[in-house]
Amino acid sequence: MKIIELKKTFTESNDKDAEALRAYLKEKSVMLFNLMSAPGSGKTTLLSRLITDLKEKVSIAVMEADIASAVDAERIEALGAQSIQVHTDGMCHMDAGMTREGLMSMDLSSADIVFLENVGNLICPAEYDTGAVKNIMILSVPEGDDKPLKYPLMFRESDALVITKTDALPYFNFDMDKVIERVRRLNPAIRIFPVSAKKGDGMADLEAWLLEETERFLG
């Protein structure tokens, strides 16, 4: 298990770094998705399911960003997928320089898709372009249907919203229609995928979209 200790990168422009990183990814034929969510929304369970479901079609690698521990990267590695853990030195987000540093420690020649599992947080990660081609936000049913009201920026900055743990819908007051309406008001173009990674419900639509966006970027 590789663990990379990152320090804050000081650059003139994170946006310029992010653009440069996307050009580099295109050259290397690697798609990068940035996954953002609150702690405990089920990002690692979702990734585990995607790796298993898509293993005949694409090679998926994962960069896990956390302030401490390597528990998520170990879960991914146990599936036989390439995985590295980056530690953010207490910072609650990843920027483009940090993401590039993590990618440099990976074997990109054997990966079609890299998922960056950003730090679990609904605030700071939305403020930094990581260099990812597409941003995906995850909201789990137990977190509640008021989150678009409280964390609007992250919903605005995301290309897709995955609503996880839909198998728990019977046990929580979570109004799916209300969430979709609130999210669309913030971001009319966002794609929304309700899924249960545990049971498999809704995974096919999400997986089709991921492959379509990968195809579009890599050409």
Add this chain to the structure above:
Amino acid sequence: MKIIELKKTFTESNDKDAEALRAYLKEKSVMLFNLMSAPGSGKTTLLSRLITDLKEKVSIAVMEADIASAVDAERIEALGAQSIQVHTDGMCHMDAGMTREGLMSMDLSSADIVFLENVGNLICPAEYDTGAVKNIMILSVPEGDDKPLKYPLMFRESDALVITKTDALPYFNFDMDKVIERVRRLNPAIRIFPVSAKKGDGMADLEAWLLEETERFLG
């Protein structure tokens, strides 16, 4: 509904400000608890239950800190409790200066206990002393039992851990014994209260502790 827009306070020492704030609270006979957790852990539902259960014994007021919206403060106000909403100008934490500013907008003469509902985030809030007398962390069952491994600082900085949504235990892989062991390894003195604010389970122990700590501080 009062909404206070805060800006970053620049002070020499947040720790000094926090000490001064505790002295001020003591003088005013007001207990201040700082509630920290991830988004969607059930802080507002827990507060609603506490306000209802304890209304014959103490007068509870709430300061809701968020980056946007006033949905939580409105829920508290609907219960007839004093409630203000502070907006943190995008910041993911509250410091002592910001907390003092919020308190100055409240009617403290009619409150015995103020709960500061900190920004939903497991990282930044743990790094700042808000001036609260006791720190309480909330971890909800659906978030998973690996959180002490991933966010150790917040578990270390808290005087009590409330494990919420225990009514959802049958539907999630959440090993209560493992969590308690992991938390105690980080913080042997922490008080741990598993509760279901929805059903009422475990609330009596938590409420007794809150009243006991209030009594101890106010003398």
